[in-house]
Amino acid sequence: MKKNEITILGAGLIGSLMAIYLKRQGLDVSVYDKRPDKRKTPYSEAGRSINMALSHRGWKSLEQVGLKDKVLPLAIPMYGRKVHDEHGKTTFIPYGKANQAIYSISRGKFNQMLVEEAERLGATVHFEHKCLDVDFQKNEILFETSEGEKSLQPDVVIGADGAYSALRMSMQKQIRFNYTQEYLPHGYKELTIPATAEGEFAMDPNALHIWPRGKFMLIALPNPDKSFTCTLFLPFEGSKVCFEKIRDEKDLETMFRAYFDDAYQLMPDLKKEFFKNPTAALINIECFPWVQGNALLLGDASHAMVPFYGQGMNCGFEDCYILNGLIEKLGTNAWDLVFEKFQKKRKPDTDAICQLAMENFKEMRDSVGDPKFLLRKKIEAKLHELYPNDWIPLYTMVTFSDMGYAEAYAQGKLQEAVMNKVMANPLITENWDKLDYEDIINQMETAKAV
């Protein structure tokens, strides 16, 4: 492969950012997306992952392409979790240090900005081009368009066509392609807490709100129009509280009043929205290799994770950052080598974040409601304050650093084992401030050495 014309499938968050990176490298870039151009055919995104949490790995990539300052005004900082118990009492749990936040941003606006930036730099974006198949033998991509089917013989292909990637489906037909997918028993539905009659936020806008209820939960992220987008995560069926058992407005009201009464009071459109908005599935997808011939999978197409760490987009942006770094280092005449090095370096990290995302669901829906969890967080924060290099809480490594996810995962497991011992002390609630913190660090050092 020695070509400089790049075909990107998918003008989502990752495909658009990759187009920006490649244009900055001086390459020819054409992007194909199945959706219509929003500027010509506006479509409603109501009920579909409306806002997302942007954190360090995402910001790092945006800064590199010169977009950080343009994105910042669109983003609302959330400094921690605000946990709502069943009586409406709230507890704030900081994400990290006082100035560390994850940022709520609207997917639609953000995606549009990235597409427009790619176009401004000279990328051509072809909307209403749905990739149907990629034939690796003939080196041909088949699209469905409003004018019928079209085909293309690409030089280099980057498949950023999301969790249900057509490129990946074509790769699945090839020999020795590994693929696993797992649906969670839970689904999600998006709902709204509108601005108050006075036009203000109905709750603290600088927090990610969580109503943890053991096997299920509700969360809310703020929007610039002073509303919150809430996401309700429930099992599809088979539990006391599940989507299947909410058949009518009465079931819905009974459930919300029993478990989320303070939120319910702020949701005038709940009944209408609940039965109008889709109930979407949650899936984890891992596959390998990501390279076939002249084509590479990127973003959710190569690793779709459940959303509970708020890392899918951030991880995809970091994919772009790393791929760009390899192109800079190895040049644009060695795509085979670039792709090969990329998949080898990146795969252990994306496996780790897929796993961490699954584990964060349990933490969010269950542990955050436990006072011992709060105490654990306090002790870890103190350890980090006293020994900033020797103890970095897992959440900080994942969200506020760019340490490889696999390293963060391994370090996090060691810290968890040490903290389990610390928390087993029956007097921990009274004595946590007087612990021998140096001894904890020594225990960590011993655990690392084993």
Ligand SMILES: Cc1cc2nc3c(=O)[nH]c(=O)nc-3n(C[C@H](O)[C@H](O)[C@H](O)COP(=O)(O)OP(=O)(O)OC[C@H]3O[C@@H](n4cnc5c(N)ncnc54)[C@H](O)[C@@H]3O)c2cc1C
């Ligand atoms: C409820 C929810 C909340 C989330 N919250 C967060 C969060 O807070 N933080 C975070 O970092 N991540 C979050 N994520 C994950 C994030 O949404 C994804 O990781 C991200 O959208 C992946 O971007 P992508 O460009 O790879 O895929 P997508 O955003 O899905 O884009 C794929 C693009 O490809 C196009 N396409 C698809 N098929 C074809 C085809 N056959 N031909 C042509 N074009 C095609 C689509 O139209 C789309 O434009 C969340 C996900 C969900 C579901």
Ligand SMILES: NC(=O)C1=CN([C@@H]2O[C@H](COP(=O)(O)OP(=O)(O)OC[C@H]3O[C@@H](n4cnc5c(N)ncnc54)[C@H](OP(=O)(O)O)[C@@H]3O)[C@@H](O)[C@H]2O)C=CC1
């Ligand atoms: N990991 C996860 O659990 C999830 C991740 N996501 C990620 O976030 C991205 C954006 O989210 P959002 O805008 O809500 O995406 P959508 O729900 O709009 O999905 C994007 C496209 O994927 C196709 N699709 C959706 N569900 C399925 C399915 N079960 N089987 C096959 N194809 C399906 C649909 O294509 P068509 O219109 O052709 O039918 C849809 O247009 C997704 O594309 C995905 O990458 C989204 C949901 C869950």
Ligand SMILES: Nc1ccccc1C(=O)C[C@H](N)C(=O)O
């Ligand atoms: N954006 C999300 C969407 C769905 C579920 C969780 C998130 C989060 O961001 C969770 C956050 N990282 C947390 O750990 O509190």
